[in-house]
Amino acid sequence: SEERLTLGIESSCDETAAAVLRGGRELLSNIISTQIPIHQKFGGVVPEIASRKHIVNVMPVVDEALRTAGVKLSDIDQIAVTYGPGLVGALLVGVSAAKALAFAQDIPLIGVNHLEGHIFANFLSAQELKPPFMALVVSGGHTALVEVKDYNKFRMMGQTRDDAAGEAFDKVARVMGLPYPGGPQIDRLAKEGNPKAIDFPRALVKSGDYEFSFSGLKSAVLNYLNAQKMKNIEVNRADVAASFQDAVIEVLIAKALEAMRETNMDTLVLAGGVAANSMLEDRLRAAAEENGIKFYFPSRILCTDNAAMIACRGYYQALDGGFSDLYLNAVPGLGL
Ligand code: KG4
Ligand code: ZN
Structure with missing residues (x-):
């Protein structure tokens, strides 16, 4: 009952x-x-x-x-x-x-x-939310787009081939000497940086499917940091954090919107630890507004x-x- x-x-x-x-x-x-x-x-x-x-x-x-x-x-x-x-x-x-x-x-x-x-978690934050909707799951261990057709009926649209988005946040933070877990640290640091300062790769953004890959991005950040060190150039850490975060977010949003177009869905739901990322939330909300999509994400604690x-x-x-x-x-x- x-x-x-x-x-x-x-x-x-x-x-x-x-x-x-x-x-x-x-x-x-x-x-x-x-x-x-x-x-x-x-x-x-x-x-x-x-x-x-x-x-x-x-x-x-x-x-x-x-x-x-x-x-x-x-x-x-x-x-x-x-x-x-x-x-x-x-x-x-x-x-x-x-x-x-x-x-x-x-x-x-x-x-x-x-x-x-x-x-x-979204059902607890938004009492009115009901399936069907598209879920973008971004956690420390997983990155996936899931079509939620009903409460007990899901279809996996695609997931990461290698690192999860949260894992990339944690690994990049680690090479930058920031404490675990790295996601919230990068989030904070990125607020003071320029997201367009460094052009990091957007893997699989035009692959035509819903798979993700974040291990190349992690290596690109590492290579950038090493190259600057070799040249004795002091890096702007906030710019690195902001540019890395921008690369992750751009791919997540592009694929989520594409999946929604293909399935003709009007509601997007964000889930997982990385959903706590303030820039991801802001950018998804803006993208949703632009495309006439209803957007939900759980309260921070959920x-x-x-x-x-x-x-x-x-x-x-x-x-x-x-x-x-x-x-x-x-x-x-x-x-x-
Ligand atoms: O969902 P979760 O609590 O655990 C798993 O099921 O994996 O997610 C933890 C992940 C960690 O990688 C952490 O760095 C990331 O979520 N995370 C964030 C933020 N808060 C937590 N990533 C980016 N920005 C944040 N604000
Ligand atoms: Zn989790």
Whole structure:
């Protein structure tokens, strides 16, 4: 029924998260325990450390989600948990906790695809949003254009051949000596730079399909930095950040608009951690306005990893009978 309470659990990377959702759209709590400060000193996520921290954090985070929502575990009707894609050891912690709770409470378990979760974050930010729409998913691990035909019907239009957009942000930030995660750092630095200062490559922009490639761009930035160093020219770091970001955004927008033209869609939805990028949001909004497209993106806190989006995806999946049994396993390479 509309009033079902779903507990969501997320542990695919470096955030341990739990959330309680009433029905499909009413968020009662959204607790996120981030490990970013722990991984920062290593310049990226250390999988073994992530797993261990998830083990310590998962039950306290679930308890806090229940407490904040003002409900008891016995009030929960179903449990949705991320089972992939992600780090296998990290995923296993959330999956095991969810299975144990579902078994103990004798309630249904719903294994959720993390990427679908990112898309569904938009349903929590925009109550009026309904399929069909085009989703541009840009996270640390994935870059994809997904046609969302209905709540439980997706079609992959195309994805990245190599690095994800967020991964490129993180790697470029790393060579520039900026802390992990690099996306927000580049975002901030780029605000002071000229996006047209350096002409970085726009890979596959005219390839006629919906595939992306960002590893060449990353190398181009690295080569540029090295070349300037050889010539003893001091680089304008803000210009590098702005020009790199411009190259990523231009390709994302061009392909998203092309996919919308081909499928005759009028609504575009942004999803994933990179959706938090202020320039991407501004430029997509402008492009949408110009082309008569309705544009949605999640509120900042729902862009990056959280369990509210997992609970929301789980709720709609369950409406179509998408339950899992207690043999549910982590699938690190799960695709859409
Ligand atoms: O979706 P997410 O939280 O985790 C994955 O499922 O991968 O995305 C994390 C990614 C990281 O690469 C991070 O650098 C990037 O999102 N990110 C950003 C911004 N905030 C986070 N990238 C660009 N601009 C931002 N403001
Ligand atoms: Zn994510």
